[in-house]
Amino acid sequence: MSLIKGATGEWEVVIGLETHAHVTSNAKLFSAASTQFGAAPNTQVSLVDAAFPGMLPVINRRCVEQAVKTGLGLAAQINLVSVFDRKNYFYADLPPGYQISQYTRPIVGKGVLTLDMPDGSTRDIGITRLHLEQDAGKSLHDQHATQTYVDLNRAGVALMEIVSEPDLRSAEEAGAYVKKLRSILRYLGTCDGNMEEGSLRCDCNVSVRKPGGALGTRCEIKNVNSIRFVMLAIDYEARRQIGIIEDGGTIKQETRLFDSGRGITRPMRSKEEAHDYRYFPDPDLLPLELDPAWVEELKRGLPELPDAKQARFVSAYKLSAYDAGVLADEQASADYFETVAKGRDAKLACNWVMGDLFGALNKLGVDIARSPVAAGDLGALLDLIQDNTISGRIAKDVFAEMLSTGKQPTAIVEAKGLRQVTDSGAIEAAIDAVLAQEPEKIAEYRAGKDKLLGYFVGQVMKSTGGKANPGLVNELLKKKLSG
C-alpha cells in the first residue's frame, strides 16, 4: 500500500475504475454500419444509428462474442441471460434520445485482474462487471463560431464498460491496472486498446481516507484518455481531496474533468451531470440468451493470456519474473521472443530482445509488429554467435546493419568478411606481431602484472579487426607470455 503524506499524517487513496473499451468489430453494436476509425464525418451512419422513425436495433453477434471472450479473459462469471436497457437523455450526438446499455443485468459479472507489483508480488483487483453499450456520436464545437457540428460515425459503436472494485490504492496501481487490462484486451483481440484513438477511456472514482478508516466521499473523473493522464488525474485529485479535508472542509460528491493542459481536475458544469436517466428494459430487444455450449467453445478457443504466458516463460525458459512479465506484456513481443528463443539459449535470446531490440525500436519509435529486424533473422544472428561464426561484439555491428538495411545476418557477415578467425596459426601470427612491439610490457607482465593480459588481448583484437575468436586469443596469448 502506498500512502500519501499530508499535514495531519498519512492518507490512503481508494480508486475504482470504469473503463470504456471499443469492441473490435467491423460493424456497430446494433447496426451494420462500419466502425473504421478516421473516416470522413457522417459517412458511417446507418438509418438505425441516425434513429430514423421505425428503425430497430439488431444485436451484432460478433460484439457479444467479444464481450464474452473478455469476460472469460478476466476469469469472470458469464451471465447466460442479460438485458439491454435504455438510458434516456437528450443530446444532439445521441440521435434516439437514449443510449442502449445494460443496467441491472450485465452480460459479465464478477471477475479478477492480477497486477504484478514492483516487489515481485501480485495483487488481485476485483472486476465488478462488464456490460455492453453503445457509444454516442461526437459533437464538434470547433468547426464554427456559433454552431456545433455533429459526427455520427461513432454513434452506435459497441463499447464494453469494465468496472473495477474500489481495490486500487495508488495512481501507480491504477496505471498498472489499465496497462494490464489493455494487455489482456489486446491478447484477446477484443479491443485494440489505442487510447489516442479513443478506443480505451477511463472514468476514475477517487476518494481518500485515513488508513483503514471508513471510505471517504468519492469524486468521479470522467473520460481520461491515457494511462499517464489516469495517473496524473488520480494523483492530483487525491491531493486535492486531502488538502480540503485537512483544511477542515468536506468533499462534495461530484463529477470532474481532467484538464491535461493544466494537470488539474475541475468540476463539470452541473448541467452536464444532472440527469435522471430513466433506465428501463429496451422493448425493441429480447433478453440476450447465451448458449452455454457456445460459451464453452469460446473458452476453449481463448489464447494463452499474459499471466499464463509469463508463468510459462519463467518455468520453460528460466527467465526472471520481471523479464517474463515484460515480454508477456504484449502478444507481439512474446511471440517475437519465442521465435528467437526456440532451440536457442533462452537467456541470450531474452537479453537480445529486451536489450538490443527494444532499445533500437524505442529509438526508432516503432512498435515490435513493425520491427525492421524479423524474429527469424535475430535468431539466425544468435546462431552465428553460438556456432562461433562471429563474436558477440561483432554481432552488435551486424545487428546495427540489419536494423538499417533489413538484410540477413549471414549475408552481412559474408559481404563484410566478419567471419571470426578461429585459425590458430593466423591468430598466433597476429599475437607475435603485437608482442614484437611490446617488449617492456611483456617484461612487466612476467614480473607479475597480470592485468596486462587484457591489454594484449585488446591489441590483438584490434589488429584483427575484432574478428579473432576472443577465447582463442586469450588461450594462445597466455601460452606465449608464459613461455
Place this chain on the structure above:
Amino acid sequence: MTALTALGLAAARDGLIAKKFSARELVDAHIEAVEAARPLNAFLAETPEQARAMAADSDARLARGAARPLEGLPLAIKDLFCTENVATTAGSRILEGFKPPYEATVTANLWRDGAVMLGKTNMDEFAMGSANATSAYGPVENPWRRRGDNRPLVPGGSSGGSAAAVAARAALAATGTDTGGSIRQPASFCGIVGLKPTYGRCSRWGIVAFASSLDQAGPMTRSVRDAAVMLRSMAGHDPKDSTSAALPVPDFEQAVGQSIKGLKIGIPREYRLDGMPAEIETLWQQGIDWLKGAGAQPVEVSLKLTKYALPVYYIIAPAEASSNLARYDGVRFGLRVNGDTLDAMYEKTRAQGFGAEVRRRILIGTYVLSAGYYDAYYLKAQKVRALIARDFDDAFTQCDALLTPTAPSAAFAIGEKSDDPIAMYLNDVFTVTVNLAGLPGLSVPAGLSGDGLPLGLQVIGRAFDEETVLRIGQVIEEAAQFTAKPAFIAGGA
C-alpha cells in the same frame, strides 16, 4: 365502375385472375373513390400516380399469368408506416414533410405480393387516441351516421382513416396498427373487420414506434376472408425486427370456412362491465348463441385482473412512448424550430411539433420512469402485465378462444369525449388486455346499435393461433349477415 369498389379483396383478386376487369380499371375506380371520399378527411396523402404505375405492372403480370397473391389490389396505408419517398407524418406536425428513404417491412411485403398503394390514411397523432381526434391534420369523419341524426361521428382510433376509407369503399382494404385497440375499435365503429395479429407476427421495422412492446400491424378489411388473405402477405419473420417471430406463415385463408364444431369458447366473466349498454350485452349473447349454433361450446372463464389492464396499459405505453418519441428533436428530420441553445431548440420544436395528447403521454411516461417512481409505477405495471398474460394462459387451458365485445359503445360524435381523457381511454377497455398479453384479436361487425351504428364482437385467440380466430370470426360474420351500409359511400352507390 363503382361496382368495382364494392368488391371485397378476395373477390377482386378472383375477378382480376378471371380477367373480368383489369387492374387499371380496378385502381382507377378506387382513385376516383379516394377523391370522392375527401370530405371524410380519411387520407393524408393520395398517391394516384404511383397507384397507376403499380396497376400497369400488375396488368402486365396478369397478362402473362404471373399474378402474385395481391396482384393489382388497391390498398390504403396507415400513415404510421414509413413509405419510401411518400410523406409519412404519423398524424403529427413534427414529421411534416418527412419522406422516408426506406419502406416498412410490412408495406414492402404487400408491394412484393403485387398490392397497389392508393395513399396514406389519417390517424391519431403517433397512434395515440381512440377517436382520430388527435391528428394534427384534422379529424376523420365516420362514414356512418346515427339514424335520423346528421352529426358527424368519430371513426374510432387510432387507425380511423384506414377504417373510414375501407368502410366508405375508398379502398379494398387498409393496413392498421394496434397498440391498445387501434385496429379493432375503429373496425367496430366503422362496421368492418379488423385483425390485430399476435405480437411478433408482423415486423415492426419501418413503422413509427408508439409503444414497442405492444405495437402490431394488421389488416382492416370488409370480410374475415379478406383479413386472412391480407395478413398472409403482411406477416413473416423479419431479421431486422428482433421481436418478430421466426415462425412460418400459415395459409390463413385455408382456415376461413372451417368448422368450429367442438371448439370451446371462453366468455370472460369480468368483461361484463357495470353500466355497459344493454344492446352490447345483447349482441354479445347473440354472438355466443351463434357460436353454439355452429357447434362450439361456450364456457365461462375468469380473467381476474381485467380491471387493472387499463391502468397498466396507461403506464407501460406512455413509458415506452416517452422514450420512443425522444428522437423527434429537430436535429435530423421533420420539424425544427430554432432556438438560442440546443435545449431551446428541443423545447420549441417539441412544443410546436407535438399535440396535447402526445405531450400528455410523454409527460406520463417520463413520470412513471423517473427515479423514485419507477418501482411504484413502471415495475409494478410490468408485474401486473405478466399476471394478466398468465390469466389468459389459464383461460386457454379451458377454452380455445375467447369472445367479447370489441368496444363498450358504438361510435360517438366528434368532440363528444375529447375533454375527458379518461373517458376516451375507456374505449380500449376490452382491447388493451389483448395487447398486454401479445395475443391475436379480431373484431367482426356483428350488428347495429339502436340508432343504427355498427357494433363489433371480438375473438381473442392463443398466441400465433390466428387461424382459430379467423375460423370463429367467419362463423360470426356468416351468422350476423351484416349487410348494412354506411351513409357515406365514396362515389355514391
